[in-house]
Amino acid sequence: MSLKKRGNTWYIDFVAPSGERVRCSAGTTDKIQAQELHDKLKAESWRVDKLGEKPRRTWDDAAYKWLTETDYKRTHKQDVSQVRWLQQHFRGKYLDELTRDVIAKVGELKKRKTSPATANRLLALIRAILRRAALDWEWIDKAPLIRLYREPKRRVRYLTPPQAQKLISELPTHLADMVSFSLATGLRQANVTKLEWSQVDVARHVAWIHGDQAKAGKPIHVTLNETAMSVLTKQIGKHSRWVFTFKGKPIQQVTTKAWYKSLTRAGIEDFRWHDLRHTWASWLAQSGVPLNVIQEMGAWESAEMVRRYAHLAPEQFSQHAKVVDLMLNGTNLA
Incomplete structure (x- = not known):
């Protein structure tokens, strides 16, 4: 049968x-x-x-093969989540049926429900899968052209030192310590919550983030200043493995009700946990630390990511601008 x-x-x-x-x-x-x-x-x-025709492959075939071949990616879980969402639109469709118009409709739907940035992440995944289907697997002759949405550039949100001190004073102890450590090191949220004592050398005042834990995929060297060391000293003896804990367990979530209530009491609006990293970089730029040094300390992969802090360092650039004064005044620079 x-x-x-x-x-x-x-x-x-x-x-x-x-x-x-x-x-x-x-x-x-x-x-x-x-x-x-x-x-x-x-x-x-x-x-x-x-x-001798090519067998027609479906989106399901391509998505499954993609997830199998890319399970090493740090964003694998995110890819799985996005593919799961796409199944409601692409399930059972042949790859040659996924035209530019069909994909654009799905992208527009995602943009209306979320944001241009979120829609772009989804479109980028579709584009990557279809390109591999065309170039590597040879399942289709050509991948359709997929255009991404223009994303508005977010302004740099950072706290002044008095605002930061006010926020820390309003937070419960375990969150206050993590905020202080984040402001002292510029580390991302996941690198702080998942920090282990095996990654800290208290004697040498250094810590490190392994490459598979870093967003750029490269190890990060962290110089521990006095503030960071003071925070770490308070954590010694609380847990044998994890640096930051709450009631004997590692902290999984930091943006809790306590976080938001503390922001309200401190009179701080429109502020995310990730903005602590922006605050750290902004303070360095305002204090004259060169942008290339900030890039190295913050482990940004490209200089473009650091240029958003350039407007906060007018004194640093004014020193170089004075070179033109010397030239116009006839000074022999040699």
């Missing part, structure tokens, strides 16, 4: 001309629809074997 019913759903089962056995769900309870899909698949398998 080419069609079999299991429960209420019809299943397809036949042997292709190549000798390969094809078994799959028709995804329907209607026998007529199941028969149409069966005939379609059987005809396609004949054309592939007898006429």
Whole structure:
């Protein structure tokens, strides 16, 4: 039998001309629809074997192969989540049916529900999968052109030292320590919450983030200043493995009700935990630390990410601007 019913759903089962056995769900309870899909698949398998046509692959095939080949990525869980969301729109569709217009409609839907930035992450994943399907797997002749949305540039949000001190005073102790440590080191949230004592050398006043823990995939050297050391000293003896804990357990979530209530009491609006990192970089720039040094300390992969702090360092650039004064005044620089 080419069609079999299991429960209420019809299943397809036949042997292709190549000798390969094809078994799959028709995804329907209607026998007529199941028969149409069966005939379609059987005809396609004949054309592939007898006429040398490429087998038509579905989005499901491509998404599964992509996730299998890229399970080493730090963003693998995010890819899985995005593919799961896309299944409601792309499930069962052939790759050659995913035209520019079809993809654009899905992108527009995501943008309306979230933001241009979130939609762009989704579109970038679709583009990566289809490009690999075309260039590496040769499942399709050409990947469609996918245009991303223009993203508004976010302003740099940072605290003044008095604001930071006010926030710390309003926070519960375990969060106050983590905020102080973040402001002292510029580390990202995950690197602070997952910091282990094996990554800290108290005697040498240094810590390190392993490459697989860093956003850029490269190890980060962290110089521990007096503020950071003071915070670490308070944590000694609380847990044998994790540096920052609450009631004997590692801290998983920092943006809790306590965090938001403390922001309100401190009179601070429109501020995220990640803005602590912006605050750290902004303070360095305002104090004259060169941008290339900030980039190295913050482990940014590109200088473009650091240029957003350039406007906070007018004194640093004014020193270089004075070179023109010397030239116009006829001073012999040599």
